[in-house]
Amino acid sequence: MSLVALCAALYAVLGYLTYLGLFAPVIGTVRFWPSVFVPATFAVAFSPLIGGLGAAIGIFISDMAVHGNPLLSLSVGVPANFLGFYAVGAVYRLARDERRVLAGIAVELVATVxxxxxxxxxxxxxxxxxxxxxxxxxxxxxPMVVARQSRRIVFAGSTGLMLGSAIIGVGVWAYSQFFVLPTGQAQLPAWAALVWFVWTYLTEIPFIALFVPPTVRVLEKAGLVFEE
Incomplete structure (x- = not known):
C-alpha cells in the first residue's frame, strides 16, 4: 500500500507539473503526459498491481486538478491507466524469449506506422x-540498440501503453457520443478514436523507453526490485 501511495503521488504531482497545455491535434482533451514513466517503473520493478493501482489513483487526482470531470476520469482515464500499466508489469514478467520480444516490438511499431x-x-x-x-x-x-537489457522493458511498456491508448481513444470517443467533453466538443467522428490512440502512444512511449530502463537498473543495484 505504501508503494501504491508513492506511485500515485509521484504520478499525480509530476503529471500536473509537466502538464504543458498541449492537446491532441484538432480534437483536444488527451494531454501530453511524459510522467507515464513513473507507474511503468513501479509496474516493472515491483508488481503489475502496484503499477496499475498507482496509475489509476494518480490519474484520477491529476484529472480532478486539470479538468475536474470525475465521470470522464472514472470511465476512461482510470481504467485505461490501471489496465495499461498492469499489462506493463505482467508482460515484463512473461516476455523472456529474446526473439519473441523483438518480433513483438517490430509488430507494434509497424502497426503504429x-x-x-x-x-x-x-x-x-x-x-x-x-x-x-x-x-x-x-x-x-x-535504447534497445544501445542496451540489450532495455528491450524487454520497452516491449512491456509498448504493449501496456498500446492497450491503455486504445482504451483512451475508444473511451473518449464513446464518451463524446453521450456527453460534452471538457473542451466543449461532442459527437466526434469515429476517426477521432484513432487520432487519440496514435497521439497518446507516440507522445508517451519515448519517455518509457528512455527513463524506465535506467531507473529500474538503479533500483536493482540498490536491492529494491521485488523478486519475480
Whole structure:
C-alpha cells in the first residue's frame, strides 16, 4: 500500500507539473503526459498491481486538478491507466524469449506506422505531426540498440501503453457520443478514436523507453526490485 501511495503521488504531482497545455491535434482533451514513466517503473520493478493501482489513483487526482470531470476520469482515464500499466508489469514478467520480444516490438511499431500513415493520407494529420512521430519512434528504438537489457522493458511498456491508448481513444470517443467533453466538443467522428490512440502512444512511449530502463537498473543495484 505504501508503494501504491508513492506511485500515485509521484504520478499525480509530476503529471500536473509537466502538464504543458498541449492537446491532441484538432480534437483536444488527451494531454501530453511524459510522467507515464513513473507507474511503468513501479509496474516493472515491483508488481503489475502496484503499477496499475498507482496509475489509476494518480490519474484520477491529476484529472480532478486539470479538468475536474470525475465521470470522464472514472470511465476512461482510470481504467485505461490501471489496465495499461498492469499489462506493463505482467508482460515484463512473461516476455523472456529474446526473439519473441523483438518480433513483438517490430509488430507494434509497424502497426503504429500504419495507423499514422492512414491518418496522414486521409489528411487528418499533417506533415509536422509525422515528423514529430518519426522523432518519437527514433527515441523509442535507440535504447534497445544501445542496451540489450532495455528491450524487454520497452516491449512491456509498448504493449501496456498500446492497450491503455486504445482504451483512451475508444473511451473518449464513446464518451463524446453521450456527453460534452471538457473542451466543449461532442459527437466526434469515429476517426477521432484513432487520432487519440496514435497521439497518446507516440507522445508517451519515448519517455518509457528512455527513463524506465535506467531507473529500474538503479533500483536493482540498490536491492529494491521485488523478486519475480
Amino acid at each position: 500504419l495507423a499514422l500513415s492512414a491518418l496522414y493520407y486521409a489528411r487528418i494529420l499533417d506533415e509536422s505531426f509525422v515528423v514529430a512521430s518519426a522523432v518519437a519512434l527514433a527515441f523509442t528504438v535507440t
